[in-house]
Amino acid sequence: MQAPRSEEELSDIVRSARGPLAIRGGGTRGLAVAGEVLETGGLSGISLYEPGALTLVARAGTPLAEIEAALAAEGQRLAFEVPDLRALLGTSGESTIGGVVATNASGPRRVSFFGACRDSLLGVRLVDGAGNIVKNGGRVMKNVTGYDLVKLMAGSHGTLGVLTEVSLKVLPRPEVAGVLSIEGLGVAEAVAAMSAALGTPWEVTAACHTDLGANDRPSTQLRIEGMEDSVTYRLGKLKAHLARFGEVETATSDRVDWPWFRDVARFAGGEEDVWRIHVKPSDAPGLVDRLPQGARVMLDWGGGLIWTAVAPGTDLRAELGAFVGHATRVRGTGGGIARFHPEPAPLAALAKGLRARFDPKGILNSGLMDTATWT
Amino acid sequence: MDMPAPNPAILAKKARLVERLKQVLPDDAVISDEAETRAYECDALTAYRCPPLLAVLPSSTQEVSDILRICHEMGVPVVPRGSGTSLAGGALPTADSVILGVARMNAVIETDYDNRFIRVQTGRTNLSVTGAVEEEDFFYAPDPSSQLACAIAGNVAMNSGGAHCLKYGVTTNNLMGVTMVLMDGTVVEIGGGHLDAPGLDLLGVICGSEGQLGVVTEATLRILKKPEGARPVLIGYDSNEVAGACVSDIIKAGVLPVAIEFMDRPCIEACEAFAHAGYPMCEALLIVEVEGSPAEIDAQLGLIKQIARTHNPVELREARDADEAGRIWLGRKSAFGAMGQINDYMCLDGTIPVSSLPFVLRRIGEMSKEFGLGVANVFHAGDGNMHPLILFDANKPGDLELCEAFGAEILKLCVEAGGCLTGEHGVGIEKRDLMTHQYAPADLEAQMAVKDVFDPAWLLNPAKVFPLAASETRRAVRLAAE
Ligand SMILES: Cc1cc2nc3c(=O)[nH]c(=O)nc-3n(C[C@H](O)[C@H](O)[C@H](O)COP(=O)(O)OP(=O)(O)OC[C@H]3O[C@@H](n4cnc5c(N)ncnc54)[C@H](O)[C@@H]3O)c2cc1C
Numbered sequence: 001m002q003a004p005r006s007e008e009e010l011s012d013i014v015r016s017a018r019g020p021l022a023i024r025g026g027g028t029r030g031l032a033v034a035g036e037v038l039e040t041g042g043l044s045g046i047s048l049y050e051p052g053a054l055t056l057v058a059r060a061g062t063p064l065a066e067i068e069a070a071l072a073a074e075g076q077r078l079a080f081e082v083p084d085l086r087a088l089l090g091t092s093g094e095s096t097i098g099g100v101v102a103t104n105a106s107g108p109r110r111v112s113f114f115g116a117c118r119d120s121l122l123g124v125r126l127v128d129g130a131g132n133i134v135k136n137g138g139r140v141m142k143n144v145t146g147y148d149l150v151k152l153m154a155g156s157h158g159t160l161g162v163l164t165e166v167s168l169k170v171l172p173r174p175e176v177a178g179v180l181s182i183e184g185l186g187v188a189e190a191v192a193a194m195s196a197a198l199g200t201p202w203e204v205t206a207a208c209h210t211d212l213g214a215n216d217r218p219s220t221q222l223r224i225e226g227m228e229d230s231v232t233y234r235l236g237k238l239k240a241h242l243a244r245f246g247e248v249e250t251a252t253s254d255r256v257d258w259p260w261f262r263d264v265a266r267f268a269g270g271e272e273d274v275w276r277i278h279v280k281p282s283d284a285p286g287l288v289d290r291l292p293q294g295a296r297v298m299l300d301w302g303g304g305l306i307w308t309a310v311a312p313g314t315d316l317r318a319e320l321g322a323f324v325g326h327a328t329r330v331r332g333t334g335g336g337i338a339r340f341h342p343e344p345a346p347l348a349a350l351a352k353g354l355r356a357r358f359d360p361k362g363i364l365n366s367g368l369m370d371t372a373t374w375t
Numbered sequence: 376m377d378m379p380a381p382n383p384a385i386l387a388k389k390a391r392l393v394e395r396l397k398q399v400l401p402d403d404a405v406i407s408d409e410a411e412t413r414a415y416e417c418d419a420l421t422a423y424r425c426p427p428l429l430a431v432l433p434s435s436t437q438e439v440s441d442i443l444r445i446c447h448e449m450g451v452p453v454v455p456r457g458s459g460t461s462l463a464g465g466a467l468p469t470a471d472s473v474i475l476g477v478a479r480m481n482a483v484i485e486t487d488y489d490n491r492f493i494r495v496q497t498g499r500t501n502l503s504v505t506g507a508v509e510e511e512d513f514f515y516a517p518d519p520s521s522q523l524a525c526a527i528a529g530n531v532a533m534n535s536g537g538a539h540c541l542k543y544g545v546t547t548n549n550l551m552g553v554t555m556v557l558m559d560g561t562v563v564e565i566g567g568g569h570l571d572a573p574g575l576d577l578l579g580v581i582c583g584s585e586g587q588l589g590v591v592t593e594a595t596l597r598i599l600k601k602p603e604g605a606r607p608v609l610i611g612y613d614s615n616e617v618a619g620a621c622v623s624d625i626i627k628a629g630v631l632p633v634a635i636e637f638m639d640r641p642c643i644e645a646c647e648a649f650a651h652a653g654y655p656m657c658e659a660l661l662i663v664e665v666e667g668s669p670a671e672i673d674a675q676l677g678l679i680k681q682i683a684r685t686h687n688p689v690e691l692r693e694a695r696d697a698d699e700a701g702r703i704w705l706g707r708k709s710a711f712g713a714m715g716q717i718n719d720y721m722c723l724d725g726t727i728p729v730s731s732l733p734f735v736l737r738r739i740g741e742m743s744k745e746f747g748l749g750v751a752n753v754f755h756a757g758d759g760n761m762h763p764l765i766l767f768d769a770n771k772p773g774d775l776e777l778c779e780a781f782g783a784e785i786l787k788l789c790v791e792a793g794g795c796l797t798g799e800h801g802v803g804i805e806k807r808d809l810m811t812h813q814y815a816p817a818d819l820e821a822q823m824a825v826k827d828v829f830d831p832a833w834l835l836n837p838a839k840v841f842p843l844a845a846s847e848t849r850r851a852v853r854l855a856a857e
Pocket of ligand 1: 520531591836
């Protein structure tokens with residue numbers, strides 16, 4: 001195992017590596033890849049935090065918990081609501097900020113204009129597969145100086161470089177969250193209700209649905225956040241707006257995050273394979289109909305993200321047939337089919353070309369994002 | 376700013392190129408007459424001009440693909456163009472290049488209110504995207520001041536921002552998908568009505584790539600429901616530094632305005648004369664806008680005014696009605712035009728951490744005296760994106776060069792303060808040679824490697840973004856292949 005304590009040391013290790021390296025932050029994603037383990041934990045610590053500029057810079061191995069604590073002390077937060085998938089995946093360990101960025105991990109708030117992890121990411125430093133130290137972006141909110149490799153790194157799962165430092169836009173934590181819930185809706189009605197809510201000016205920051213909620217009935221839930229008076233006002237407006245979908249319950253709470261949906265808690269602990277499917281929200285009901293018998297379903301992002309738990313070994317893509325969007329296996333083996341969704345040939349060629357340039361020896365989390373190609 | 380000398384071998388192919396292009400395009404879409412190609416000799420960085428070899432105006436993705444395939448086969452560089460409002464020389468041609476203008480491709484392909492997106496051809500102007508969804512009270516958030524003229528094509532290529540990006544993000548945060556044609560004519564579809572990429576985030580690197588990776592012909596854009604209302608407040612101070620400190624305090628306080636704009640005295644005077652917005656005459660003026668219902672607006676503005684008062688403002692005034700609010704914004708959005716009527720100017724676009732605003736503004740004031748050139752400041756203060764306008768006299772020999780030297784010093788100052796060379800206008804030719812102040816050779820190499828993958832022959836907008844010396848061997852490969 002390698003555990004570099006500086007960027008230079010990391011650069012030497014990668015430069016002289018002869019075989020594959022398995023990059024590990026906290027190991028919470030349980031992504032098994034072949035090769036010598038390369039731990040990022042030695043590259044840790046918040047290097048700069050300016051609450052007045054809404055920016056935070058941290059080395060990649062910094063525990064997420066440390067960052068969240070520093071932000072909380074100033075009444076701020078990461079806007080993209082990082083999921084904690086340890087219970088779902090049966091893993092342990094501490095999430096690192098580098099791992100969060102490398103997987104573009106984004107929770108329910110992604111549906112709103114706050115966006116995904118990649119939208120909060122302002123800059124990166126990394127060591128590419130040849131050992132070069134590269135920086136891109138910076139620590140300011142607006143930056144179009146040269147190409148945006150920052151976005152390219154978000155979600156690249158370590159296959160283009162080992163992140164050593166990230167800078168993030170942070171935001172004030174709101175006073176309260178308001179919750180609206182409607183029970184008993186089918187998937188099609190739920191998506192319609194969520195679309196109706198998201199298409200209002202009242203700034204819905206989460207729109208989720210589960211086919212089996214607390215009262216053993218389907219439950220559709222919406223969140224708004226902000227100053228207390230404003231939340232109360234918008235709850236009232238939204239409630240009236242959604243009356244046609246059924247009885248709407250409302251509540252206000254100072255717990256603004258939604259761990260149950262965010263962490264896909266409902267599927268924690270089971271044996272089934274778990275998949276996430278990204279689609280246009282209005283396509284979600286049709287796709288849910290095509291899921292295999294017995295599949296359990298949760299919707300996030302107003303229907304734009306379908307979480308499903310299916311029998312182990314199911315080739316879900318074969319079950320779904322062709323659709324616009326993509327399906328990624330998050331837990332289980334899927335009977336050996338690729339974890340990531342196959343891409344059309346020209347895009348696969350571009351991705352392959354980028355990997356060949358950033359990781360010429362093919363040693364960084366080698367094969368992790370490999371997919372069969374559509375022809 | 377130098378541009379590479381035109382390649383005589385390409386100039387010699389003009390007739391054959393015209394002939395081949397006319398086989399795939401209607402006659403009126405191929406502009407080869409020298410008098411007419413002049414219309415494409417520059418963008419909004421008008422100090423640099425050069426008519427292209429020809430200009431082509433395709434009407435479909437298929438035509439774009441045919442054009443690129445032909446130019447690729449013949450080794451002819453292509454410069455994509457939207458509306459030509461780039462302030463960085465992004466759309467500046469060379470004499471041996473073809474301008475590919477997408478202005479004729481301006482259709483709305485799909486509006487989907489349930490899924491909250493619109494799909495348009497990229498020649499459509501920014502403002503008319505909002506225009507297309509206004510009947511349902513939706514809008515497209517990024518709002519560059521040039522929004523009446525600039526096209527989505529240029530917005531995507533430059534990752535353009537605007538006053539309201541403090542809350543809603545810039546183009547890349549509102550772009551869900553594109554259809555793009557690679558230099559060899561291959562058409563690729565990336566993203567669409569769903570969120571986030573299945574594999575690598577190619578969309579993320581395409582946005583802001585300044586027309587160097589492919590020609591974007593269609594874009595899927597996120598639309599949002601309009602807020603119930605919005606109201607700006609004017610806050611005037613008798614010094615730039617104090618205004619800068621007030622901005623920092625507002626941000627720290629946890630209110631999130633949609634916009635915080637800044638103007639100094641020279642700008643206030645020019646904009647007031649132009650728009651009669653009722654701006655107070657003071658050293659520094661902030662326009663802070665919040666959104667929501669009337670009660671929500673009152674609550675947020677209450678907090679903001681409370682913060683503003685702790686810095687002893689010389690003026691603190693809310694817009695009384697929509698008409699006054701409209702004039703306040705008209706004044707701000709016409710700032711460049713209004714200054715342009717008074718003086719020649721060069722517009723800079725560096726970004727700095729908000730906390731450095733007072734320091735950087737003071738240094739710019741000092742440098743203005745050292746260089747003997749005036750500066751007017753107007754910018755997006757909430758996110759630290761500065762637009763110092765350096766005033767010069769284009770008819771006075773040496774003044775442009777002096778102005779460029781001053782501009783370079785300001786941008787270096789932005790980088791030293793922890794910021795960057797350009798926040799929203801792009802590098803183009805204007806900041807190309809300053810890139811080495813922000814990026815080490817390995818950083819530039821990594822960016823150029825991306826272009827190698829998308830455009831191995833370096834034919835798309837080749838002499839931009841990277842210092843000519845840095846991209847020379849790559850561009851030379853293409854010349855050698857001639
Ligand atoms: C008065 C004024 C105010 C401005 N205010 C702002 C502002 O507030 N915020 C801001 O961000 N910018 C602003 N700008 C700058 C400019 O308007 C933006 O950069 C705009 O996005 C350019 O759009 P365009 O269609 O005019 O692009 P062009 O100038 O035609 O081209 C810009 C770049 O895009 C590339 N390109 C064009 N079409 C395509 C395509 N189809 N595919 C790939 N690449 C392409 C070109 O090669 C070039 O590199 C302002 C400019 C002016 C003149």
